[in-house]
Amino acid sequence: MMTMRVEAEPAYRTAAANPYNALLADALVEHGARVRDLSYLRLALGRADIVHLHWPDLTFLSGHRMSIVRARLFFFRNALRLARLRGTRLVWTVHNLESHESRATPVLRERLHRMLVAELDGLLALSASSLELARQRYPELDALPGFVTPHGHYRAAYDWSLDRGRARELLGVPAEGPLVVTVGQIRPYKNIPALLDAFSDVAVSGARLVVAGRPSSAELAEDLRAAADGDPRVVLDLAFQSDERMAWWLRAADLVVLPYRAVLNSGSAILALSADRPVLVPDLGSLTELGEQLGAAWVRTFHGELSSAELSDAIRWATEAGRPVTVDLDPLEWDTVAHQTLEAYSAVREHPRIPVSRRNVPPERQSATGSPIVPIADATLVASPHTSP
Structure with a gap:
């Protein structure tokens, strides 16, 4: 079986901020793939079977110098068009329907949208609903083939060895009483003020709330x-939380x-479930399926x-005997995710390219331009009603 050559954006370069991509890349390598961070030069002149994008808006639209964004x-x-002569295919894992941060001008956002629509060969998502x-x-x-490839867990990426009592001791919080935690970079879409407002009227004896993370x-x-x-x-x-300190807060939590x-x-x-901590989340996107x-x-x-x-x-539920x-994280094992991802890559390479001109989208269903795109996941092809067999 030939080695699958993957140019990923990103693969390893963001590992310090979020190990997700590096964990995926390592798992793919374990299955025989060759995975590297995207290089335009290597894409233009070398050989790649798959270009895998994760957050196109962050890749192409970040920064304040619009000349760099255009470049x-x-x-x-243009590198992708040269690579296509050697059979390269482009896939996108849709992590978000909208960017969490507004980037670049509407004109450049529309240009990115048009490029993705025209150039993509397949969609990967973290859940069927996504x-x-x-x-x-x-x-x-x-019209593009779509696949579900779940988000793997973080169990091996952090040190979860502290028990609840020792974590609380190190963090200086009381050893007893229910502890509610939200941790990580704080951005408007995370809606943390609403959590503080809801907690203000919580009457559970001894309950405390921790908000740990740097606001944007x-x-x-x-x-x-x-x-x-x-x-x-x-x-x-309200400060940056190191990986160690995030693990402490999660292990201290109820x-x-x-x-x-x-x-x-x-x-x-x-991440919280990888720390063996129950979560309360809205019934949105993939989160309902995560519960299932x-x-x-x-x-x-x-x-x-x-x-x-x-x-x-929820506090009473989390603290009941x-x-x-x-947590049984077998559905999110990286070995399984890598296998499903490689199956998706192979299927995309075997699927004939479908030019935009042949996608026949009714005018009433055409989306407004100017927005980035979305994520999904699990190993089997999820056929679109417009996908050729």
Whole structure:
């Protein structure tokens, strides 16, 4: 069997910020693939079977110098066109329906959108619902083959050896009483002020809330302080959290709450579950399916805005006796994810390219341009009604 050569964006270069891509790349390598971070020069002059994009808006639209953004788009598209002469295919894992941060001008965002629509050969998603939502949002991609390739776990990527008591001792929080935690970089879409508001009326005896992470703006930090409003039960640790400190907070927690306003997939939920901590999340995107995969003992969902009553019930649920000590993460094993991803790569390479002119999207289903695109996942081909057999 030939070695699958993959130019991934990213593969290893973002490992310090989020080990997800490096874990995927390592798993693919274990299965015999050759995976490297995308190089435009190597793409133009070398050989690649697959170019795998994860967050196109971050890849192409980040930065403040629009000349650099334009150059990225120009060099990538032209390198890809040369690579296509040697059979290269382009796939995208749809992690988000919208960018979490506004980047570049509407003109450049539209240019990225047009490029992806024209050049993509296949979609990967982290759940079946994500794939369906992506196709609904971007019907120009209906004709492309789509695959579900789940988000693998983080169990081997962090040190989870501390028990609950020792983690609390190191962090300086009380040894007893329910501890609710939300951890990681704080951005508006994560809706943390709503969590603080809901917690203000929680009457569970001894309950405390920790918000640990660096806010994306000074204004958001002020909003969090105002929402906490001097509540002695709330700890605001509004600073960068190292991998070690994030692991401590998660191991100290009884419940991890992620009150997203809008979300398609959540690596933060999988991180908490990798620490063997139950999560409370909205019933959005892939999170409902995550509960079905890992069980009602570990994933609890809420609908709409998080209320104090729902949060109180979730704290009681998280601290009740009878929960297993560890989460069964077999559905998210990297060996399985790599196998499914390689099957998707092979299927995309075997599938004939479908030019945009032959996709026949009805005018009423055409999406507005100017937005980035979406994610999904699991190993089998999820046929679109417009996909050729």
